[in-house]
Every structure is written in C-alpha cells, then in structure tokens.
Amino acid sequence: MRTLLITGPGGSGRTTVAAATAVAAARAGARTLLLATDRTDTLTPVLGTGAVPGLTTRFLDAAAGFRDDLAALQERAASVLDLLGASRLDPEEITPLPGAGELALLRALRDAAPAEEHDVLVVDLPPFARALELLALPEELRRCLRRLLPPERQAARALRPVLGRLAGVPLPAEWLYETAARWDVELGAAEAVLADPGTSVRLVAEPGPAGADAVRTATLGLALRGLRTDLLIASRVLPEHGADAWLATPVAQQRKVLEEWRETHRVHAVPHLGRDPRGLDDLAELGLPGADAAPGRVRWPVTDRLAEDGVLVWHIPLPGARREDLDLIRRGDELAVTAGPFRRTVPLPSALRRCTVDGASLREGELRIRFRPDPALWPRGR
Template sequence: MTRVELFVGKGGVGKTTLACATAMSYARAGQRVLIASLDQAHSLGDALGVRFAHDPGTVTGIARVAPNLDAIEVDSLALLEDRFHDVVRMLATGGKHEHGLDLAALDPAELTGLPGVQELLMLIELTQFAEEDDWDVLVVDCPPSADMLRIVTAPDTLLGYLERIWPPHARALSAAGLDLRRAVLAATVNKIVAAVTEVRDLLADHARTGAKLVTGAERVAVAETERVRSAAALLGLRLDAVLVNKVLPAVPPADSAHPAIHWYLARRAEQVRVVEELYERFDGDVRVLIAEHSGAEPVGLAALSVLSYSVDAATPPGDNLPEVRTSSGEPVVRWESGTGLHSVYTLRMHLPVVDPATLRLGRVEDDVIVGADGVRRRVRLAPVLRRCTVDGAELDGKHLVLRFVPDPELWPR
C-alpha cells in the first residue's frame, strides 16, 4: 500500500528541494518513489534539472529521473480539459434534449473559475497514483500553505453540497428512471462522488497519509507554523513534523573581529532561539527537525543527492526526540452525565487554537461548523447528537469540547 507524504510550506523556504531530497533518500534505500508536484509554478522540474513536457491540451506523463524515482508535474488545466471532454462524451450518449444545460456548448476554460474544480482533479489524480501498486511512497510537493489547506477542504465541501442539492436517494431514482440523459448524468455524479470520497478517505487516513511542514528559522515563521498546525488538526490532517530549513551550522570558536563572523554568529544564535521556541510551543505534539544550510542552492540530481543525506541526518532512526503524540483527527463523542432528558454528551476534537478569538461555531441541520485560525470545517454529528442542542463550548488545552443536551421535541420517550 502506497504511503503518502505531503510537503507543505510557503514559498521561498525550500519546500520543493526538501521534498526532492526526501524522495531521493527513500529511493536510495530501495523504495519505489513517485514525487508529484501540485504547485502550478512547476518548480519541481527546475529543482530536479529536468524538463517536463507541457504541450497544450495534453496531460503531462510520468518521467523516470533516477533509479527507483519517478516524477510528475500535475497540470490542473490540462486535467480539466481532458476530464471534461470525457464527461461530455458520456453525457452525449444519452441523446439530445431541447431544454436545460447543454454541457457540450461549454468550453473547459469556462469552468476554471468554479471554486475547487482544479484542486479536486489534482487530488483525484494523486489518489489514483496512491491506489496503484507501482510505488511504495508518494511524495507530494504541495502549493503554498494557505492554498493547500483550501485544497484539503475541497472534497468535504463538494460532497456536502451534492448531498444537499441532489441526495443519494434522488440520484438513485434518476439512475433508474426513463429519462436516459438524466440517468447518465446521475451515473456520472455517482462516479464523481465515489472518486471524491476516495480522496477524502485517503487524506483522513492517518495510517497512510501525513504532512511535513517546511519552514524557516525566522521569528515570523513561528506564528505561521502554529496556525498551520491548528488548521491541520481541524481538517483532520496528520502533521508528522516541522522541518526547519536552512539553519546555519555551528562553527568552531573564532577570535577574528571580522564583521562577517559577528554577523554569522548573531544570525545563528537568532535561529537557535527560534528553533528552541518551536520546540517549546509544540511540546512533543509534532517533531521539530533541523535541515542545515547547504550553501549553494541545491539544483539538479547531483546536488539533491548530497542534500538527501542531510535529510537522513535530520530524521535519524532511534533519535532522542520526544515521542509524538498523534490524534486520530476525528471528533470523539462521550456520555458525560445524567440520564434521559437530563443527559449530557460531549464532542471532543483535537484543536490547538493559536488565537481563541478566531474560534467560530455554528449548527446547520445535522452538522456543526467549526472555524479557527482562518479555516472552517463542517463536522457531521453522531446520531445521538442530532437529537440534541448545543449547551456550551470550551477550549480544554489543545482540545475543543462541545456539550450537548437532549432536545425534548426530538428525544425518544
């Protein structure tokens, strides 16, 4: 079963080069690796020193770049055009109609503005790679942090909308009806739902999928790193490690008064303080690892191969780092006290909020909406809680606790 590693971080922190170096480290150890880039800046080829073909109207293929190492830059626009034409051909089999939307009259470019379309196509493509038996590890060079977190929410958002505007039972009736075109459309939507559900399940599978956050040893990076940790917890994404890149290595004591030496020592001391603060803030929840500055920018397979040994050193087996306490990412429902209409239930979810003032809660039908640190998630309530009303909420350390009491009009008597 293919393991998935997502490399997340803002631009300029060396996210792509560290993803490449990690992939080469796995490949050198004998694992079959595919490194895929979702970043539409297409910097993966630049880092590897490889040119991927980006011919208009075609989907970029997978290229072998080194022993045990394949690579691909996922082009969302090409995917959109390719998949859209497949859907139009499928719907055309249902015959012509005189009313309603004629999809054949649309152009794929007209769909690029629809929120989440391109992102979902890229995630579906990755899921297909992960389900194949060609690789042991899928290393993903993700877009910048904010964009990636929005992409992670796309599957749940689409599935939630489809369930409300065209529920499964209504699609089943259409699929079995006499209107052939509507039946084909229902079958197409069902295929989309199945594909997106696989994406959602893969991202939420903590046994297979994890993320590494690449950041810099800068004061401003600490707050951003904490916000990403909070967002990952809210979205149910397992955060494996924070990889602090380009940390200046220690040097022997020097007596020289040259300004360059003073600058180097002062800059390194500042970076060390930032790293120590990250250790303190994360308190064993997530590993904080160090990748030392490699000097010249590592571009090309030879330079990345050298960097890959530094990646090995940043994650040594049997190291003395504290054991990482991971959360399943899924809310836990418990009975707290009382019986019958006087019962109290709790919904507890891992949420290390950075700014409590950003916490927002809402209830829509059978879902509760939780927002924090700029990210929002719609959580489906357990059956027992759907007959309850929210009685209160509190932050308990790194967890959000919601309390529910039975609704007398809905509670069974």
C-alpha cells in the first residue's frame, strides 16, 4: 500500500494539498482513503459537495476512541473497581486527555494501512512540529517500555513468588507484563507502517524566507527519524509575469527559494489561485500529482574500511545539519544522536557493538561515525 503523510508549517495549505493529492490519486484509478486529523473540520469546505469515485474520506474522532478505550478498561477491571468501591465514569463525562489524539491517529494508521480495500492512504497530518513528535512516538514508547519491562528478563511465572521472597521486593505482576506486551505489539504495528518502503512524507511550504527555514528544519528532523521525503510542494506560488510592481520583491524571493529547493528536493510548484481553493475544480487546477512511485527505504549503511584505515564507518544522512549542532553519546549498545533541536536514540548495528567510537565527521549532508574494533570483543583473524 502507498501511504502519503502530508505536513508542513501551520497555514501552509496542508489540508488543501492532502485533499488535492487524494482526489488526483482516486481519479488515476487508485482506491484512495483520505484520513483527516484536524480537530475542526477544515476538509469538507475544501472538497466541496462533489463526489469522486474511488475516494473515501475518514475523520478521526479522538474523543470517541478515548471513551471507547476507557469504557473497555473499566469492563476489564470491573472486579477490582467493585472491590475498591470505586464509582465508574459515565461515557458522557469523559473528555480526552492530552496525547489522546496522537494515539488515536497512530491506531488509525495501523488499522488503515494494511487494509486490502485501499491502494493509497493520504494522511493530513498536523503542523510539522506536532507531526514529527507523533511520528517519533511509536519508536520512543517502545524503547521506554523495553527499558522499564524488558521481556527477556521476565522470570517464569512459577518462580516469581519464590524470587520475590528471596529478593525481598515484589516482582511486577503478570498483568503488567501482558499490558506492556500488548502495547508493544500495537506500537510495533504503527512503527511498521512508518518504516514501510511505500510510506513517505510530502512537505508543504510557501517559498519564502519563513518557508525556507521551516523546510530546512523539517528535512533534518525527518532524516534523523529515517523518514523519506518524496516531494516538496511549494504552495501559493505567485506568477512570474504580469504581476503588479509591488509584488516584485516577493516574486524575487520565491524565485530564489525555489532555486535552492530544487538543488536538494524534488519540487512541485502549486500556483496561487488568488483565492482559497474550494471544490473539485479548484483542486484539479492545482495540478498536484497523486501517488507516484515510492522513493524506497532510507538506508544508514556501514562500510568496511578495516583493511585501509582499521575502522568501520556508519553513514547517517542528515541534510541541512551543522557541525556545531551535532552531538553523539554512546550508551551501551545504543547511540544518542542530537541534530539541531532533534534527538534520537538508536540501537547500534551488531558489528558496531563490538567497537569503540573513534570519531565522526559531517560531509555533504552525511554524518560519518568511525568505529574501531575492540580487541577484547572482536573475533581474532578478522
């Protein structure tokens, strides 16, 4: 399945681009699902009243999902709640907690992506800062769960009471491990959707100074997460010719930004219609592509330079990164990488776990970390 995640700075036209992309994909013959995540319905006015064969629109209702989850939890814990004399919450008095929307969207991604009734999934994500936090959530939550409740350290059920008495401390109850395992499976399914070769991000931004800064930051953040950007959509592009004299400065600025973007991205310019696009005719006039070929996996390869330099080199693409904003911390078999405002902790490839960090450099938008084999751990004769 082809999954397109649409995001960009607030007010850049993300919802319009998501709608036009979904319409284009459906009109090209793909069975398309458009997932709207905005708390307010901004999508319906953009699509208008016309129907597109092959296009299904689904609105995310975080409040309903949260109420259903809490009601199910109360049912599972009914005996405990009755024993404690607790009064149950009525669905009408439940309001979503912070973060419920993000978890609901991850669940919607997990449920929609493997569905056989659709060929293309287009997701209208929140503005970039929130979107990146959302996209990082499955990996970070799974990492925290595994550090707090590592599955490989679970004692056998029959031994837990004995070990608890010997250690003098209570061991985690079975239900805690079962809950952690269930969360790990659900988060893993969402993480698999994001890591799938058919999933990519489309950035939307206006070609001006603010848009250029936003794209630079977004590109770095997505690269650190290993997410693929297959298209940069320049929205509301002013016409080069026939514009009034007072538009000369913004037109010159957008020309400069577009030239810079085309050096590092595949760019699709969307014309400014002079109005907010409304309805299928306006969306078609934007000329946005549907779901083209996926860009493939983002790879962080390890090259063997043992014969030449005595090191292995880990290549991490970080376009737009600056040396002064980079930081690396080795902790056991993990490496914490900081790039500008973003940070990610990643497991080391198996070969590098038997090495020590020998240095790093940033060249042509790629972080190259050198690892030297540890004689105490490296096999002899290698």
